[in-house]
Amino acid sequence: MSILIRGVQLYGEGDQVDVLVDDGQITEIGADLAVGEAEVIEASGQVLLPGFVDLHTHLREPGREDTETIETGSAAAALGGFTAVFAMANTNPVADSPVVTDHVWHRGQAVGLVDVHPIGAVTVGLEGKQLTEMAMMANGVGQVRVFSDDGHCVDDPLVMRRALEYATGLGVLIAQHAEEPRLTVGAVAHEGPTAAKLGLAGWPRAAEESIVARDAILARDAGARVHICHASTAGTVEILKWAKAQGISITAEVTPHHLLLDDSRLATYDGVNRVNPPLRENSDAQALRQALADGVIDCVATDHAPHAEHEKCVEFSAARPGMLGLQTALSVVVETMVVPGLLSWRDVARVMSENPARIAGLPDQGRPLEIGEPANLTIVDPDSTWTVSGSALASRSANTPYESMTLPASVTATLLRGTVTARDGKCPL
Ligand code: DOR
Numbered sequence: 001m002s003i004l005i006r007g008v009q010l011y012g013e014g015d016q017v018d019v020l021v022d023d024g025q026i027t028e029i030g031a032d033l034a035v036g037e038a039e040v041i042e043a044s045g046q047v048l049l050p051g052f053v054d055l056h057t058h059l060r061e062p063g064r065e066d067t068e069t070i071e072t073g074s075a076a077a078a079l080g081g082f083t084a085v086f087a088m089a090n091t092n093p094v095a096d097s098p099v100v101t102d103h104v105w106h107r108g109q110a111v112g113l114v115d116v117h118p119i120g121a122v123t124v125g126l127e128g129k130q131l132t133e134m135a136m137m138a139n140g141v142g143q144v145r146v147f148s149d150d151g152h153c154v155d156d157p158l159v160m161r162r163a164l165e166y167a168t169g170l171g172v173l174i175a176q177h178a179e180e181p182r183l184t185v186g187a188v189a190h191e192g193p194t195a196a197k198l199g200l201a202g203w204p205r206a207a208e209e210s211i212v213a214r215d216a217i218l219a220r221d222a223g224a225r226v227h228i229c230h231a232s233t234a235g236t237v238e239i240l241k242w243a244k245a246q247g248i249s250i251t252a253e254v255t256p257h258h259l260l261l262d263d264s265r266l267a268t269y270d271g272v273n274r275v276n277p278p279l280r281e282n283s284d285a286q287a288l289r290q291a292l293a294d295g296v297i298d299c300v301a302t303d304h305a306p307h308a309e310h311e312k313c314v315e316f317s318a319a320r321p322g323m324l325g326l327q328t329a330l331s332v333v334v335e336t337m338v339v340p341g342l343l344s345w346r347d348v349a350r351v352m353s354e355n356p357a358r359i360a361g362l363p364d365q366g367r368p369l370e371i372g373e374p375a376n377l378t379i380v381d382p383d384s385t386w387t388v389s390g391s392a393l394a395s396r397s398a399n400t401p402y403e404s405m406t407l408p409a410s411v412t413a414t415l416l417r418g419t420v421t422a423r424d425g426k427c428p429l
Pocket residue numbers: 058090150151152177274275276277303305306321322323
């Protein structure tokens with residue numbers, strides 16, 4: 001099956017060209033290519049990027065299929081321009097054995113909309129005590145490359161040190177949810193003037209920053225790589241800068257919601273705004289944007305976290321933390337980074353595709369837009385706008401914090417190994 005993408009700008013730069021995709025690969029790039037038998041995607045004035053890679057997605061299968069499944073989450077991912085996602089381990093049962101991680105991989109392949117890479121748990125049952133059999137998961141069908149207890153911090157420094165040492169031997173990555181649990185007991189909102197005024201228990205920046213600093217030092221001494229999930233504070237940015245300057249192998253992601261939103265949103269007590277780590281202050285969001293522009297933060301990851309209505313439409317302190325992110329990620333990155341001139345489209349490819357693919361070690365994603373490369377591609381209309389409606393998203397849940405917001409740019413098509421997985425807002429498979 002061949003596809004001719006007509007009139008796109010590669011990385012939003014240079015002349016409009018046609019791109020021919022055949023047998024899963026880019027086979028020709030040039031002006032006015034012959035159509036032949038190919039299906040044509042008219043994309044005049046649109047931007048061609050490598051397919052996005054999300055290092056941090058909660059798909060809820062197995063265990064909470066009432067809120068998301070691998071199928072509905074894959075559809076949301078494809079519609080959001082993603083060709084690979086990493087499914088977090090906090091499922092039920094926990095993804096702490098190859099039984100679960102292999103299942104997640106198989107199920108993702110059966111759905112066929114996006115490569116669903118399972119993340120394995122670092123500790124058995126996410127309990128922070130006993131390391132999992134990472135080697136068995138890494139060597140299974142699911143080929144687990146990333147391990148995380150996300151939702152829970154690996155807070156015991158000895159367990160974290162051993163996890164880093166074990167992971168280094170295997171060549172896999174530990175992704176840490178940086179939260180010192182002794183500092184977040186009962187916490188539901190960023191510790192600051194807003195939480196104080198609203199009477200909400202505060203989650204200090206130090207809960208995150210103390211673990212980021214500790215893990216940088218543990219990684220240094222173990223000669224290990226460590227990845228920081230959802231960086232949320234200006235102080236974390238400073239620690240990352242310091243650690244990278246020391247030559248420590250540390251990488252970090254930022255979520256779209258921490259780039260765009262801040263704790264001024266909490267005034268309504270709407271549970272949709274509850275998330276871990278919490279929405280911080282505007283000064284933190286500004287520091288995160290600058291850090292992403294400067295490369296101190298390496299990539300964007302959604303932390304897509306579906307929850308049922310009865311878990312979100314409750315008193316703020318009782319609401320489950322987490323927000324949808326897959327279908328809105330690109331638009332929020334455009335709003336916060338491209339529109340203000342902090343990132344070019346070339347940079348968007350770097351932070352949403354190339355860097356996450358490199359961090360996780362995916363050989364076939366985040367590749368250059370060149371002949372002979374796998375056709376994992378995203379086509380974006382940079383000039384369109386759309387208005388977010390949770391009920392219209394492909395997720396089984398509707399907990400978007402962007403309800404009724406009009407956002408710039410939309411994904412018009414996604415191709416996974418040359419197969420169209422999303423087109424004009426629909427999943428054709
Ligand atoms: O807000 C969050 N939701 N943060 C996490 O770390 C976990 C996630 C979830 O699983 O819902």
